[in-house]
Amino acid sequence: MTSSTTELTTTTSAATLYEDLAEISSALYKKALTDLPPDVRGAVSAAQNRESGLARRRLDVMVNAIGTSDRTGIIVCQDTGICVFFVRIGTEFAVNGARLIAALRDGIARATVRYSLRSSIVHPLTRENDQSNTGRGVPVVHVDFVDGADNLDILLLPKGSGSENMSFLKMLTPADGQAGIKKFVLDSVVAAGPKPCPPTVVGIGLGGTADECAALAKRATLRPIGEPHPEPEIAELEAGLLEAINQLGVGPQGLGGVTTSFAVHAEYAYTHISMNPVAVNIQCWRGERARATIHADGRVEYGY
Ligand code: SF4
Structure with a gap:
């Protein structure tokens, strides 16, 4: 590199x-x-090997863009x-x-x-x-x-901006529980579609206040791809959502495929007994x- x-x-x-x-x-x-960080380069290469057809061609373009930047210094x-x-x-x-x-x-x-x-x-x-x-x-x-x-x-x-524009916040109720959180995340990824330049890292903020929840979602995108949350309960939520997101078929740049997201990362803060805020902040393939x-x-x- x-x-x-x-x-x-x-x-x-x-x-x-x-x-x-x-x-x-x-x-x-x-x-x-x-x-680009090594974990992002690795995730793009792994997706390239997984995909075929149009999705594979989009990933080839991404790999070429990384190589051109390495050689020339062009962003x-x-x-x-x-x-x-x-x-x-x-x-x-x-x-x-x-x-x-x-x-x-x-x-x-x-x-x-x-x-x-x-x-x-x-x-x-x-x-x-x-x-x-x-x-x-x-x-x-x-x-x-x-x-x-x-x-x-x-x-x-x-x-x-393409990925930052695809940011979402919802003040769920405690009664919505984990099912409500999962539904909101999946609905957000569907609503975002190709706009955040997938494959993405989906950052999730849980708890806190409205502003803290949104900040947690952005912080979550910064964790290197391939590092699950250290707490098993959160890591399990991340893995389950990643599997569900990659079954949506959005694929690289929205052209279909099995790699809509490289990772789902969640960070949390404690919240109020009558609140259940959840935020989504998406990072594009460039990472x-x-x-x-x-x-x-x-x-x-x-x-x-
Ligand atoms: S790859 Fe990222 S930075 Fe580039 S246009 Fe897409 S969202 Fe914007």
Whole structure:
């Protein structure tokens, strides 16, 4: 596997931390759009071997797009997405949160100019586009703290609109139970049809509040394909839904076949006794994500 991100920042120091963070953010954006994670590559290849006819031909096109990106650095798909960061700050890692978020935003704008990326971000009413792939509230940045850790972990998801538009939330009642959850997920995948560019990863959020449930569904799509949830009850729900989804016959790009989804991933939070929220967030076949871990000694490690 090759990477086109030759400008990756590989070390940092306290003196240059925020400038380096902006460069890391820029590198992550390019990496996510051009260097698909190994689990996604493996899932596309496995589906290619399973399918035939039109479905197989669509998967051949996907494999070719990955290869072209590896060779040339051209992004795998034309959609530069809407950038969402998931940041985990170790409590032993000294960082100013406001400057960190500003640096991440700056990096997205730098990458947009540096790599001539399409700016996909607009004002929701005026549709004004300042050609930076940033704007009020964008990039979205989720922050978690890790007690005792001495590193900073930054995961970037530049989410494509085709799949993000296929997002669903329903405030079920407790009486709807697990059957209601399963029905809602299957109905959502049927409603999405070919629009999220299948084969997909179907992320499911369970519990919490309406907003937390939707966020959990997106987080669920980030788990590498092939890693079931560690809790057996959730893993069983994931496996059962994946089997049911792949019997729907939607197939790669909606052209029919046995691979509508590569995986179903669920994450949950406890909820109110009179609530049963469920959310669906779908990731397209491209499965773009890139990660940088900044260690206490200044090393910067890139991954997915
Ligand atoms: S949904 Fe994914 S594969 Fe489809 S156009 Fe958008 S980014 Fe590309």
